[in-house]
Amino acid sequence: MARILITGGAGFIGSHIADAHLARGDQVLIVDDLSHGRAENVPAGAEFMELDIRDQAVADLVVDWRPDLISHHAAQMDVRLSVSDPRFDASVNIDGLLNVLEAARRVGIERFIYVSSGGVVYGEPEVRPTPETAAKLPESPYGVTKLAGEQYLYYYHRVHGLDYAALRYSNVYGPRQDPHGEAGVVAIFSNRLLANSPVTIFGDGKQTRDYVYIGDVVAANLHVASADLPAARSLDDRAFNVGTGVETSVNELAEGLIRASGRTVSVEYAEARAGELRHSSLDTTRLQSLGWTPAVKMDEGLTETYRWIAREANIE
Ligand SMILES: NC(=O)c1ccc[n+]([C@@H]2O[C@H](COP(=O)([O-])OP(=O)(O)OC[C@H]3O[C@@H](n4cnc5c(N)ncnc54)[C@H](O)[C@@H]3O)[C@@H](O)[C@H]2O)c1
Numbered sequence: 059m060a061r062i063l064i065t066g067g068a069g070f071i072g073s074h075i076a077d078a079h080l081a082r083g084d085q086v087l088i089v090d091d092l093s094h095g096r097a098e099n100v101p102a103g104a105e106f107m108e109l110d111i112r113d114q115a116v117a118d119l120v121v122d123w124r125p126d127l128i129s130h131h132a133a134q135m136d137v138r139l140s141v142s143d144p145r146f147d148a149s150v151n152i153d154g155l156l157n158v159l160e161a162a163r164r165v166g167i168e169r170f171i172y173v174s175s176g177g178v179v180y181g182e183p184e185v186r187p188t189p190e191t192a193a194k195l196p197e198s199p200y201g202v203t204k205l206a207g208e209q210y211l212y213y214y215h216r217v218h219g220l221d222y223a224a225l226r227y228s229n230v231y232g233p234r235q236d237p238h239g240e241a242g243v244v245a246i247f248s249n250r251l252l253a254n255s256p257v258t259i260f261g262d263g264k265q266t267r268d269y270v271y272i273g274d275v276v277a278a279n280l281h282v283a284s285a286d287l288p289a290a291r292s293l294d295d296r297a298f299n300v301g302t303g304v305e306t307s308v309n310e311l312a313e314g315l316i317r318a319s320g321r322t323v324s325v326e327y328a329e330a331r332a333g334e335l336r337h338s339s340l341d342t343t344r345l346q347s348l349g350w351t352p353a354v355k356m357d358e359g360l361t362e363t364y365r366w367i368a369r370e371a372n373i374e
Pocket of ligand 1: 065066067068069070071072089090091092093094095096109110111112130131132133134135150154173174175176177226227228229230231239240241
């Protein structure tokens with residue numbers, strides 16, 4: 059049994075990771091300020107502290123509770139907000155991270171899992187599926203802070219010997235997701251379908267993303283928590299893309315969800331939104347060579363997600 063501290067564990071991804079660790083018999087402590095997460099997501103078997111990761115109390119908690127592993131999922135993750143208020147973005151994603159990280163260094167934890175984003179750190183990549191070694195040219199303050207977090211981890215590893223892995227997620231979807239995440243379109247389309255309203259696609263719908271199901275993301279986290287990781291001689295040695303390598307267009311996604319819902323609604327097109335990446339998919343060869351593989355097919359994952367959103371809305 060290990061002691062796992064999960065920041066952001068009341069959120070979409072962190073709460074699923076908490077469930078998985080509890081199911082393995084680990085002890086779980088969740089730190090979340092509920093700015094975006096929900097108290098209902100906190101599993102019954104977990105301890106919960108409603109705290110902001112920038113708060114000194116979180117550093118004290120790390121020192122007192124002495125986790126074996128910290129899974130750092132708390133973040134400011136709204137790209138648009140990062141553009142309008144880059145200082146707030148940095149205060150959570152950099153200052154908040156450093157508050158947790160400094161405490162982790164002081165107590166000497168076994169491993170730190172840091173969550174980055176493969177959808178933003180590469181910018182508009184030249185090669186797809188994009189490998190970890192591709193140029194990192196983020197196009198938003200959120201992308202900059204996610205990448206800077208990786209660089210801090212690498213520094214703590216090199217100078218203080220702190221063991222870590224950085225997971226670069228693609229677009230994660232599944233039960234408990236909401237319309238604001240990087241795969242928010244799945245929730246937005248589902249809600250439209252449940253209301254029997256037309257689905258609106260911005261642009262021609264041919265823009266693509268790499269949608270990865272939450273179950274596969276949880277499996278990647280469990281894997282990386284205990285795997286033998288390669289020596290870190292550069293930033294990318296401890297960075298692992300988590301995705302499927304499959305590009306799905308927004309048109310295909312809408313078709314898939316319409317199939318999953320069994321409903322008939324029309325698809326409408328509106329003017330493309332400025333500043334969106336055109337295409338994105340991640341090469342996951344490195345994580346696969348450690349024994350992880352994405353297992354959930356898109357149709358299966360969309361059906362699970364749609365059913366969960368329908369249940370939440372009390373519509374079957
Ligand atoms: N959802 C995706 O597709 C995706 C893709 C790439 C990376 N990520 C990363 O994964 C992580 C989890 O994302 P998610 O989709 O579960 O989002 P989420 O908003 O559901 O979860 C984030 C959690 O962090 C909490 N939080 C935010 N600021 C905090 C603070 N200052 N102190 C304490 N808690 C705070 C929120 O209340 C929330 O519960 C984030 O780091 C995000 O950047 C997500």
